[in-house]
Amino acid sequence: ARSPLIVPSVLPADLGRLGAEVADLAEAGVDRIQWDVMDGVFVPNLTFGPDVVAAARRSTVVPFEAHLMVVEPDRLLHRYVEAGCDLVIVHAEACPHLHRTLAGIRRLGARSGVALNPHTPPEVVAHVLEETDLVLAMTVNPGFGGQAYLPAVESKVARLRRMIDESGLAIELEVDGGITDTTIVGAAEAGADVFISGSWLFDHPDGKAAGVDLLRRRAT
Numbered sequence: 001a002r003s004p005l006i007v008p009s010v011l012p013a014d015l016g017r018l019g020a021e022v023a024d025l026a027e028a029g030v031d032r033i034q035w036d037v038m039d040g041v042f043v044p045n046l047t048f049g050p051d052v053v054a055a056a057r058r059s060t061v062v063p064f065e066a067h068l069m070v071v072e073p074d075r076l077l078h079r080y081v082e083a084g085c086d087l088v089i090v091h092a093e094a095c096p097h098l099h100r101t102l103a104g105i106r107r108l109g110a111r112s113g114v115a116l117n118p119h120t121p122p123e124v125v126a127h128v129l130e131e132t133d134l135v136l137a138m139t140v141n142p143g144f145g146g147q148a149y150l151p152a153v154e155s156k157v158a159r160l161r162r163m164i165d166e167s168g169l170a171i172e173l174e175v176d177g178g179i180t181d182t183t184i185v186g187a188a189e190a191g192a193d194v195f196i197s198g199s200w201l202f203d204h205p206d207g208k209a210a211g212v213d214l215l216r217r218r219a220t
């Protein structure tokens with residue numbers, strides 16, 4: 001089994017000192033940094049445009065991934081790749097032509113990801129695995145940090161793990177939402193290998209580096 005990756009969400013960061021916060025995350029030993037991009041339409045919140053990501057790009061060499069919680073993501077793919085994201089994740093629910101969108105992300109030179117809201121069945125990605133580098137199973141309803149983990153999604157994670165293993169493809173299986181040092185155990189047992197943490201990591205009393213280490217240990 002591949003070693004777990006710990007990827008913080010920037011959502012809870014102090015946006016008045018974003019560059020320093022991103023550098024701080026890099027110092028903490030994270031594997032990648034996730035930008036929760038929200039357009040106020042697909043989800044009821046509005047967050048980071050590509051220029052914000054490009055500005056933060058100068059603060060660290062740690063890889064960036066963009067989680068596009070937006071409608072019509074095809075319009076924005078190139079903007080986030082140009083801003084410095086190596087991995088771009090779109091929502092299956094926002095893509096009438098998901099196969100073409102994922103291939104489009106790869107044509108831009110980035111790795112492709114597809115996210116599933118809690119209600120969306122895993123079969124939705126069954127016919128696009130060849131175009132996919134990462135599947136993200138949302139363990140909260142997207143839009144805000146600090147929500148409670150949905151354990152019911154673990155059966156979906158297990159099903160996705162079987163689909164990925166049967167495909168023989170090197171596809172990362174990521175979970176996002178309510179991940180803490182306790183909920184990560186169930187998510188890892190279900191088969192996830194990439195873990196997004198926002199509020200828990202930013203609020204960890206022993207600091208982010210200790211938090212990253214604890215999450216990594218619990219996921220192993």
Ligand code: DX5
Binds near residue numbers: 036140144146179200
């Ligand atoms: C939801 C966001 C959050 C964020 C992580 O739309 O995607 O899940 O990344 O937030 P926490 O870890 O605070 O649930």
